[in-house]
């Protein structure tokens with residue numbers, strides 16, 4: 080923790096005395112390259128592949144987007160406010176033979192449309208990550224977000240990898256950390272769930288409470304009210320268990336499904352199809 084604060088301090092010190100301390104705007108983020116070995120780990124962590132569209136916010140010399148195109152067959156772009164770096168990145172992509180799949184634009188990251196991303200990468204500053212967080216949470220559920228060194232505050236990462244012994248300009252032999260988040264579907268609110276079982280009707284109302292990817296729920300059935308068990312959300316994939324306490328022994332019924340906006344559907348552990356519709360909430 081101390082070393083991370085020192086790095087933050089050193090990054091800010093590089094900016095000179097004119098830096099506004101109270102809100103670190105993106106334009107204050109200095110140019111420091113992610114070591115290539117860390118770039119490789121970040122892309123592995125996100126599981127980047129040929130179907131991905133990767134956007135790097137503050138793309139420096141373009142190494143993340145170029146590596147994603149070259150080694151993983153992905154497409155994407157980087158945005159960067161230093162035009163010299165943008166030019167060098169487009170040139171490097173051309174030399175690497177990936178100019179059609181890796182493009183770079185002289186653009187402010189705060190004015191960049193990131194909605195096409197299936198993978199978003201960044202090496203910015205803690206305050207900038209926090210400023211971006213509300214926009215990131217609006218991305219398509221399942222979008223992977225990887226940050227070099229800085230976290231997202233209270234949004235717990237889905238994975239975190241420490242990479243030891245890498246040289247960085249501001250802190251020699253300083254470990255790097257790569258964080259991964261999977262953008263969760265928005266499930267907070269009340270849902271009406273119907274089990275589609277020929278000849279046997281079963282319905283329930285579930286009230287989901289959500290904090291980032293963490294969800295809990297209360298189930299209301301004709302037979303009474305119970306807490307949802309083992310509720311888990313990863314991108315658009317949801318699973319939970321409902322215990323019917325009126326039955327003895329009370330066996331949890333497992334639900335596996337996917338969220339599609341205001342609908343979710345899937346099957347139970349015993350192969351019954353279920354479908355739920357949002358009644359209220361976002």
Ligand SMILES: C[S@@+](CC[C@H](N)C(=O)[O-])C[C@H]1O[C@@H](n2cnc3c(N)ncnc32)[C@H](O)[C@@H]1O
Pocket residue numbers: 104105106107108109110111112113114135136137138139140141142143158159160161164186187188189201202203227
């Ligand atoms: C720490 S470097 C990371 C470079 C590259 N992504 C990497 O990991 O090697 C951050 C980059 O963000 C750029 N940057 C800072 N503010 C920006 C903004 N508002 N819009 C776009 N790029 C910005 C800086 O010029 C710098 O090149």
